[in-house]
Amino acid sequence: MTAAISHFDIDAIRAQFPILQQQIEGNPLVYLDNAATTQKPKAVIQAITDYYTQCNANVHRGAHHLADEATRRFEQARDTVAAFIGARDRSEVIWTSGTTEAINIVANGIGQRLQPGDEVLVTEMEHHANLVTWQQACKRSGASLKVAPIHDNGALNTTAFTRLLTDKTKLVALPHVSNALGTVNPIKTLTAEAHAIGALVFIDGAQGIAHGGVDVSDIGCDFYAFSGHKLFGPTGVGVLWGKKAVLQDWPVWQTGGEMIAQVTYQSSTWGELPNRLEAGTPNIAGVIGLAAAIDWFNRLDLTAVQTHERRLLDYATEQAHGFDGLQIVGTAADKIGVFSFLLEGSHPADVGFLLDKQGIAIRTGSHCAQPLMQRLGVPGTARASFSVYNTLQEVDALFIALKKARQMLA
Ligand SMILES: Cc1ncc(COP(=O)(O)O)c(C=O)c1O
Structure with missing residues (x-):
């Protein structure tokens, strides 16, 4: 399920981002707010x-x-x-x-x-x-x-x-x-x-x-x-x-x-x-x-980076299809990096709060696109956004945390 990406050393990539090594609320940080801002490798610092x-x-x-x-x-x-x-x-x-x-x-x-x-x-x-x-x-x-x-x-x-x-x-x-x-x-x-x-x-x-x-x-x-x-x-x-x-x-x-x-x-x-x-x-x-x-x-292999990011999104989308009450917002055929969703019966802000308590950082709200939210008829969304350093295990962690959030919100 979470096989390593060939010729793409995700552990070596993650090791270059000091901020990713920390715990939040006793859980390893899962940073899925990359569309808001990405983390910085040591080389930049x-x-x-x-x-x-x-x-x-x-x-x-x-x-x-x-x-x-x-x-x-x-x-x-x-x-x-x-x-x-x-x-x-x-x-x-x-x-x-x-x-x-x-x-x-x-x-x-x-x-x-x-x-x-x-x-x-x-x-x-x-x-x-x-x-x-x-x-x-x-x-x-x-x-x-x-x-x-x-x-x-x-x-x-x-x-x-x-x-x-x-x-x-x-x-x-x-x-x-x-x-x-x-x-x-x-x-x-x-x-x-x-x-x-x-x-x-x-x-x-x-x-x-x-x-x-x-x-x-x-x-x-x-x-x-x-x-x-x-x-x-x-x-x-x-x-x-x-x-x-x-x-x-x-x-x-x-x-x-x-x-x-x-x-x-x-x-x-x-x-x-x-x-x-x-x-x-x-x-x-x-x-x-x-x-x-x-x-x-x-210095990264661009094809491997793009394949990896595609895989993260596909994997999240697959998981979402088996997850009761989860609606993906934005399903264009050509899509990258962003997994926006709604959880039936709950406000995105509550979902974001409960994920944060489990170490998962996502963004919720209108994403600086209020007219788009109105056009789609949604109050906002919860948005997980992926980057090169994210892993399939982190997508698993997102869905485990979502399951808990759903139970708490029920
Ligand atoms: C599509 C898009 N345009 C413009 C901006 C504005 O970027 P900045 O706040 O870095 O100027 C953002 C930031 O999220 C964005 O996602």
């Missing part, structure tokens, strides 16, 4: 410690050894990200504080050009970050927000999506992977369709990035954004990748040091990408930590 103990200095502006070394590590991280996501030009990699800030940068750029009559197309499965930001950009500009429907199983209704694309559509913004349901969207095909009518395409990659294999050049989108903390890296750092041709003449996002070319008391001119979108002192330790996370992830 060490890279951040090394920066602070070996070369803490500000980047780009110092005239001394520490500043040179900090700048070298910081800019090397940009190369690491560019290679990881298949970006052709390192200056298209913009550091942000996370996915949310990346979406706001794009909304600031596009938003200033949106006009009444223009349309922005999102989907019913958006995280609030990729919904509220566009909703507000539309309100400010007089543009209309269109919402592509999903099927009841959580898959995007691609026929309706296509029908909603018109010559008024200026931007399509959609998630690579839904955080609440795990649905994987066919982003390459949808991007091609959107481009055919002249729209720009923004992909919210917050959940897509951690499963590997993202190639922005192959997808063909105009922007792809993600957060470091969902990719084994630190919080407070993320990436906006955007096509240079689009980004380079956009209005700037924030003003201040680093992003300028010439300044007088009367006026200023802006620098080139990426600096023009990176005002002020960046999260240097975060950037270095994120690069360490990518280096760590790159």
